[in-house]
Amino acid sequence: MTVTAIIADDEIHLANYLHERLAELWPELEIAGIAKNGAEAIRLIDDIGPNIVFLDIRMPGLTGLEVAARLDRNTHVVFVTAFDQYAVEAFDRDAADYLLKPVTDDRLQRAIDRLKKKLANAEAPGDVGALLGKIAASLPKTGASHLRWIRASVGEVTRQVAVDEVHYFQAQDKYVSVYTAEGELLIRTPLSELGAQLNPDDFWQIHRSTIVNVHRIAATTRNAMGHTLVRLKDSKVELPVSRAFAHLFKQM
């Protein structure tokens, strides 16, 4: 039985080099195809059903880890990576081997020996899914990060606005108006969705239709009706605070 393999790497020189070294060190192995990205790798694997797949981790479209997660347990996986500190630490060679670029002949030979042994014993490939879970767990926690940029349009132009440049957001009929020092921009994201993504230390909802940048607040005042108003720095704008949110300003 011929053993077949495919190589997936977006960098063609690296794919060719691995092909060449495999041809030298494991002449019986048939390289059935080279994929230039994750989607191509999936297609090739479906078409060919290789015994082994060499997967670069960083690829456009789907990463090598994402490709591996979709494999059924008929294919042995060898990850190839330049530098994935966190992933490499989590690798368990029984589930999937990994090679560091530049790949040395020594290391490649050891990977080949291990694969040959597994194939000869008709061992099922390791549980890559479990491995990937472990890798995901070992990745540094980024936490739920808050929104930093907002995509907004000014006339014909679409811009990314840094959230800390925003003075306040105000919900209109269909849109949300974004007020900055330069003027008004429009976005389609509903205010409630926006509010959930903003850092609550920097942005306060003060009204059903208003979210204000805390750092832009100059003072609060009360009008004749007894309603609280927020006055903004360098501006004549006064925003009403609804009773439900008035508690925010009790200490001020």
Next chain:
Amino acid sequence: MHPLELLPFFRRWPRSMVRNVVYTMVFSLLIASGFIVIGLPFANIRSWSQFGELISANIIVALCIGFTWHFFMQLLGPLMRRVNGKPFWVVIATYTVLGCAITQVGFVLLSLIPGVQFSRGWLFTAQSLITMLCISFVISLIMGIAWRSRISGLTMEAELARERERLEAAERAAVQANLRALQAQIEPHFLFNTLANVTGLIHKQPDTAKHMLEEFISYLRATLAATREDHTTLGQEFALMKSFLAVLQVRMGERLQVSFDLPDQLSSMPMPQMLLQPLVENAIKHGLEPYIDGGEISLSARMEGPLVAITVADTGVGFGNTTSGGLGLQNVRERLAKLFGEAGRLTIEDNAPRGTRSGTRVTITLPLQESKTQEAK
């Protein structure tokens, strides 16, 4: 603040009510000693018992007046704090009159203590009042001067501390920027992938391998030089990015096209280092690398009145509707604002050179700076 705190020795104990009572006792005893020393030559003392009387009388009077002060200061605390903020002579006058009045109260209290022999002549007579005013004035003046020098000392100390803190913060920021620069520029992925390519090419395509190594070397050299200096020129930054992109071009092949547009007169303009690379990296990493077909990245600079605008545009995947990423761009934006205030800006727009697919166009502006060579002319 207790008046004893004017002496550095007494600043070592934390403030408390008990401490202040003890301090008032100590302070009164110090004043009493002063009066004893001054009064001794005039007292005409002939026996030890007379000497003892002099001492005990002074101590009793000083303690009595001292604690009367203490009590009134507790009572008048907030009012006195307001007086302390008034001009120097107003403060002295207030304390002189107040000192006189409180001393009179002290004397009245003293005369009520049974067994104390007290000359009624000290109470409410013109002579006693004048003497009291003089003494009160001298003490107020000494205390006032000591107080004022202590306050100005404190203000200076605070200013020095603030200045030191500011310098330290600036230094820290500079060191961090350098470290980040080094880390970001020689990113391990970039380093190892490049070396892996050279390894792969060296037999089959030695010329390409050589070209790649040369570009990589000039990139490394420029990067290391840049991390040692604070400033570079726009021309050097463009050259650095050319090498960086040339290396990437070998790796990405047809997926990466590049173009540069730098007017000659801008090439020698000084600019802070590490402003351009994050933009280019961002365009590659988030714009072109994830996009299977790749695309083009173009760097350009142009004068806009008193400003220079530098644009990095790509035809990659573009920004999402809302994004929490873009930390690199955020850092550049903050640095620009710190360095140049209003003139240092970063804007992100959709890039639509082909109409169909939109990449991202990031522009930074900074004030046009005269090059050093031009200044020399």
